[in-house]
Amino acid sequence: MSQDIYVLIEHLRGQVAELSYTMLAAGRELAQGAGGNVVAVLLGHNAKELGKDFAADKVLYLDHALLADFTSDAYQKALADLIGKDQPRAVLFGNSSIGADVASVLSMRLDLPLVSSCRSFTQDGKFVSQICGGKIMAEGELPGPTALVTMVPGGYQPDQGRSAAAPSITEAPVPALEALRVALSKYIEPETGDVDISKEPLLIAVGRGIQNKDNIELAENLAQAIGGVVCGSRPVIDQGWLATSRLVGKSGKHVKPKIYFAMGISGAPEHAEAIMQSDTIIAINTDPKAPIFDVAKYGVEGDIFDLVEVLTEKVQQAK
Ligand SMILES: Cc1cc2nc3c(=O)[nH]c(=O)nc-3n(C[C@H](O)[C@H](O)[C@H](O)COP(=O)(O)OP(=O)(O)OC[C@H]3O[C@@H](n4cnc5c(N)ncnc54)[C@H](O)[C@@H]3O)c2cc1C
Structure with a gap:
């Protein structure tokens, strides 16, 4: 010991x-x-x-x-x-x-x-x-x-x-490894889909807080204004609001953008582990105790629906 x-x-x-x-x-x-x-x-x-x-x-x-x-x-x-x-x-x-x-x-x-x-x-x-x-x-x-x-x-x-x-x-010595029940037969690269979110520098990520499929448009508008790409957490993908290729997390893609903008995402460990290599994480969440604030550099305790349209407008004006 x-x-x-x-x-x-x-x-x-x-x-x-x-x-x-x-x-x-x-x-x-x-x-x-x-x-x-x-x-x-x-x-x-x-x-x-x-x-x-x-x-x-x-x-x-x-x-x-x-x-x-x-x-x-x-x-x-x-x-x-x-x-x-x-x-x-x-x-x-x-x-x-x-x-x-x-x-x-x-x-x-x-x-x-x-x-x-x-x-x-x-x-x-x-x-x-x-x-x-x-x-x-x-x-x-x-x-x-x-x-x-x-x-x-x-x-x-x-x-x-x-x-x-x-x-x-x-x-260090390796014990006898014969009679293994499992062997790797082939490695299959996950499909990239329309865009490869693991290579994108600016990600607008939506979580369950976005509420429904129609509201994804708010994220799309912001992404378009800012030059980013929309991705999401597991519930958003499971509901079919975004394609599987846009899933960030343990069962999706690990990402490393310059900016990861998390809207209405709680920051569960299965999601957080995949965003830790981002340069800057910015989070908007109504719950001040949401774990996403533990990993975010900048956090806004607030409602997506109060902020996102205004932000999109400001970005468009600044351009
Ligand atoms: C084996 C396994 C693998 C998994 N793999 C993944 C994975 O790859 N990716 C993944 O994401 N998850 C994965 N999960 C699921 C994970 O545990 C969480 O359940 C999931 O990440 C939660 O998603 P969410 O943050 O969008 O939803 P929630 O946890 O429900 O959070 C929604 C957040 O939105 C906030 N909110 C609500 N309304 C508003 C508003 N109007 N404005 C602002 N904020 C608001 C709430 O305060 C809350 O914090 C996995 C789980 C398991 C067990």
Whole structure:
């Protein structure tokens, strides 16, 4: 048993997830209190290079052809072996499809406690979880002996998890990975649709607060005036008010515009994780406690319907 904090790095097609850097920053905060090291755990094949900018005391790299692409089966086996042997104080996973899948099974398999949707840690090592779609913050002691924790974005800046100095990278043994039940047969790029919102510099995003399909026109007018593109949260897409290619979030696109203008979006973790790379987030919401204000640089506590038409007019006049 050690006081080290392990962080499972997520990567896809040679790109490390921003959330992994956020978790390295979170790991540092926790390790300082616990008196341990931050250890990045990187699984892959010929992927050692990915570890060179991690702000970690050490990278444990597990290389195997069957770890080249994520499969829950292979990750579970490799991590069960590593965590069982090393017994760190905590292991941080993304509250993502990959992290939630692996962490929940490992919790059962190793009989270890699981804390979900953690946003940050207090200085004395308590977890702060953002639950019920981001509306409730729950604080508690980090359970032992090894706590498995899934993390949402927003509590730390990803840049705090990056380092100019490369950490030491140690190859760790990989257990036998035969008889896996799942293999990746093909990677299919999501359809881009009419526009690729992940590449657009100015996004006008609408949420359930827009109320109905007819009101989308307000967002379209603003987008046209300002030179942006309209996208939306899950309820807007599910209702068929916008095409699926315009979905921002865990099950849609991750975006990184210069400006992300969120209108009537609460900022649930599944949405917020996909907008954290935006340069500037501006939010309008009637609820001052909406979690979108935690990630927005500028916030307006107000009604979309009082503001958007006026704003569109002002932009048109300014032009
Ligand atoms: C596995 C999983 C995957 C998911 N994937 C995604 C995803 O990819 N993308 C996604 O967006 N969600 C996703 N979700 C859903 C997510 O949890 C939230 O339910 C969703 O993001 C909420 O959308 P919203 O903010 O538009 O609606 P709500 O949470 O209902 O928020 C509406 C907001 O509008 C505000 N409002 C109301 N009227 C006005 C007004 N007149 N003016 C200003 N503000 C107003 C309200 O105060 C409220 O904050 C996923 C959930 C799960 C479980």
